[in-house]
Amino acid sequence: MEKILVCIKRVIDYNVKIRVKPDESGVVTEGVKMSINPFDEIALEEALRIKENGDAVEVVIVSIGPDDSQQQLRTGLAMGADRAILIKHDGEIEPLTVAKALSEIVEDENPGLIMMGKQAIDDDSSQTGQILAQLCDIPQATFASKVSIQEEKATVVREIDQGLETLEIDLPAIITTDLRLNEPRYVKLPDIMKAKKKVLDVIESGELKTDFSSSIEVINVTPPPPRESGVMVNDVEELVVALKEKGLLS
Amino acid sequence: MTKILVIAEHFDGEILSATSKTVNCASQISESIDILVLGDDSAVASQATTIDAVSNVLSISNEAFGYPVSSIMAPVVAEISSEYDYILLPSSTFGKDLAPRISAILDVNQVTDIMSVEEPRIFKRPIYAGNAIQTIKIAEGKKVLGTVRTASFKELGNSNSANLIETEMPSVNIPSHTRFIKIESEKTERPDLQVASIVISGGRGVGSAENFELLYQLADKLGASVGASRAAVDAGFVPNDMQVGQTGKIIAPDLYFAIGISGAIQHIAGIKDAGTIVAVNKDADAPIFEIADIGIVADLFEFIPQLTSKLD
Ligand SMILES: Cc1cc2nc3c(=O)[nH]c(=O)nc-3n(C[C@H](O)[C@H](O)[C@H](O)COP(=O)(O)OP(=O)(O)OC[C@H]3O[C@@H](n4cnc5c(N)ncnc54)[C@H](O)[C@@H]3O)c2cc1C
Ligand SMILES: Nc1ncnc2c1ncn2[C@@H]1O[C@H](COP(=O)(O)O)[C@@H](O)[C@H]1O
Numbered sequence: 001m002e003k004i005l006v007c008i009k010r011v012i013d014y015n016v017k018i019r020v021k022p023d024e025s026g027v028v029t030e031g032v033k034m035s036i037n038p039f040d041e042i043a044l045e046e047a048l049r050i051k052e053n054g055d056a057v058e059v060v061i062v063s064i065g066p067d068d069s070q071q072q073l074r075t076g077l078a079m080g081a082d083r084a085i086l087i088k089h090d091g092e093i094e095p096l097t098v099a100k101a102l103s104e105i106v107e108d109e110n111p112g113l114i115m116m117g118k119q120a121i122d123d124d125s126s127q128t129g130q131i132l133a134q135l136c137d138i139p140q141a142t143f144a145s146k147v148s149i150q151e152e153k154a155t156v157v158r159e160i161d162q163g164l165e166t167l168e169i170d171l172p173a174i175i176t177t178d179l180r181l182n183e184p185r186y187v188k189l190p191d192i193m194k195a196k197k198k199v200l201d202v203i204e205s206g207e208l209k210t211d212f213s214s215s216i217e218v219i220n221v222t223p224p225p226p227r228e229s230g231v232m233v234n235d236v237e238e239l240v241v242a243l244k245e246k247g248l249l250s
Numbered sequence: 251m252t253k254i255l256v257i258a259e260h261f262d263g264e265i266l267s268a269t270s271k272t273v274n275c276a277s278q279i280s281e282s283i284d285i286l287v288l289g290d291d292s293a294v295a296s297q298a299t300t301i302d303a304v305s306n307v308l309s310i311s312n313e314a315f316g317y318p319v320s321s322i323m324a325p326v327v328a329e330i331s332s333e334y335d336y337i338l339l340p341s342s343t344f345g346k347d348l349a350p351r352i353s354a355i356l357d358v359n360q361v362t363d364i365m366s367v368e369e370p371r372i373f374k375r376p377i378y379a380g381n382a383i384q385t386i387k388i389a390e391g392k393k394v395l396g397t398v399r400t401a402s403f404k405e406l407g408n409s410n411s412a413n414l415i416e417t418e419m420p421s422v423n424i425p426s427h428t429r430f431i432k433i434e435s436e437k438t439e440r441p442d443l444q445v446a447s448i449v450i451s452g453g454r455g456v457g458s459a460e461n462f463e464l465l466y467q468l469a470d471k472l473g474a475s476v477g478a479s480r481a482a483v484d485a486g487f488v489p490n491d492m493q494v495g496q497t498g499k500i501i502a503p504d505l506y507f508a509i510g511i512s513g514a515i516q517h518i519a520g521i522k523d524a525g526t527i528v529a530v531n532k533d534a535d536a537p538i539f540e541i542a543d544i545g546i547v548a549d550l551f552e553f554i555p556q557l558t559s560k561l562d
Contacts (some may be wrong), residue, residue, distance in 0.1 A: 095353075096359050123362075129350075134351040134355060140321065162433060167430060180483070220384075222385070228543070230527075230544055232546065237560075
């Protein structure tokens with residue numbers, strides 16, 4: 001195939017302990033480490049391997065988000081992507097809107113394969129890839145843990161609740177990644193320098209046809225209810241007594 | 251009256267408990283609940299008629315549904331749903347794969363992982379692996395499409411006899427671009443992770459697939475199911491469908507054992523609704539102890555045999 005499109009979201013790094021804002025309007029992002037959504041890093045790694053294997057010519061990455069998302073796109077370019085596109089938009093965006101905006105990029109770029117994460121670890125929606133697949137009227141293979149490309153089709157192993165499922169899909173298609181698909185490469189310093197010279201196009205969200213309004217209103221964001229603090233026991237004997245007291249063992 | 255359509259999840263000829271839990275969520279919104287069963291034999295649909303609170307079970311029996319493929323099911327669901335105000339699916343890999351395609355066809359926003367119904371159009375859902383809870387409102391006049399976080403809802407009773415309505419396959423385009431090849435699913439006699447009242451999970455600390463035998467033996471004594479951390483799955487100790495956590499299964503047993511698991515937030519995300527969490531770890535500083543109800547600092551290789559023999 002000619003081209004693989006990889007969709008990348010800028011999210012709070014998965015190691016950061018989330019804090020909810022006192023006014024309950026969202027979570028604290030100021031001064032917090034931001035990264036590429038871990039699943040998207042895996043998606044990019046897979047795309048790069050497909051290219052390195054000679055099954056694709058170009059890997060293009062795209063992100064929708066604030067101007068700072070350029071940092072994550074630069075990291076993606078340093079990993080080995082050839083070119084990047086940022087659709088600049090501030091504020092929360094629903095997956096349906098993201099997918100519509102991405103479908104405009106798909107129309108322009110006409111990729112043979114689209115790689116995305118199975119979920120963004122901030123909103124945990126797990127929707128965008130599937131919506132985009134339907135909008136483009138192409139097949140999807142979500143939660144992929146193994147991908148092999150054969151000319152006009154792909155064979156994908158999916159991690160589902162019942163075990164491992166294998167699907168065969170015609171290309172172009174959308175594949176969303178699970179964690180065990182691969183381990184993303186580390187970025188080396190010379191690659192970061194090289195990435196600075198690669199093309200990163202910035203488009204304002206207003207330039208697209210997609211309407212960025214939403215029918216979902218966020219009323220508030222609160223911390224989860226705390227669990228009551230627990231007790232420590234010294235041995236199995238004490239544990240069994242404690243469980244019997246709670247009526248959990250007979 | 252507000253009409254709700256629940257999309258049934260079934261596997262290997264059995265309606266899964268996730269369907270009943272989704273109906274439970276629906277019952278907190280309206281009394282008019284129908285289930286849609288897409289399958290290739292109507293026996294599954296008759297199981298669905300026993301679920302309490304259900305009015306009608308619509309059954310479309312067609313060989314296209316011999317194995318669930320979202321791109322085939324989505325246009326059918328979208329067509330049937332024109333009569334309904336709400337469409338709900340379980341938030342399993344089945345529901346997560348299918349619901350967004352319906353969202354695209356109907357052009358309605360989807361709510362993932364409904365954990366509570368505050369008002370008919372106001373829901374709570376977890377974000378950031380459950381480290382924050384969002385309360386959201388769907389605009390009036392819009393169809394509501396959502397997936398239900400099954401760990402937040404109990405299974406309903408099975409004393410109903412809802413109407414079984416054999417429904418015609420709507421005339422929609424069935425794509426041929428997606429072909430099911432196979433499924434590898436390990437059969438076990440132990441209860442399902444999502445249904446078991448006791449779950450025993452092992453982590454990297456268990457050390458090998460062979461050592462997991464210790465957990466299986468304990469589980470069999472307790473009638474428990476066995477789960478695992480991502481590290482244990484990655485290391486190949488156990489298959490992927492045993493993973494508990496943000497990206498694995500979200501479960502709500504009465505009793506959960508975390509054995510040789512450090513307690514990463516992504517793992518905790520899967521057990522927030524467990525009744526009692528027991529943590530067994532040889533490191534007294536392991537973060538799992540911060541959320542455990544009962545903690546014990548011990549070497550699992552001594553702890554498990556001791557507990558197992560205590561249960562004789
Ligand atoms: C996007 C994302 C999603 C993720 N999703 C999930 C998920 O769904 N589920 C999940 O589990 N993880 C998930 N993870 C991984 C998670 O961050 C942790 O890496 C993982 O949970 C660690 O597994 P563990 O606790 O078994 O291993 P470790 O963190 O290595 O802990 C092993 C523990 O075993 C203890 N131990 C060792 N030997 C013994 C012994 N003999 N006796 C007693 N204790 C012993 C050690 O003290 C240690 O605490 C995710 C990560 C990311 C980035
Ligand atoms: N703003 C965005 N920009 C680019 N890609 C995105 C964006 N939001 C979501 N995605 C892609 O869609 C996947 C699933 O996201 P979600 O549906 O929000 O869980 C992510 O892993 C990304 O690959």
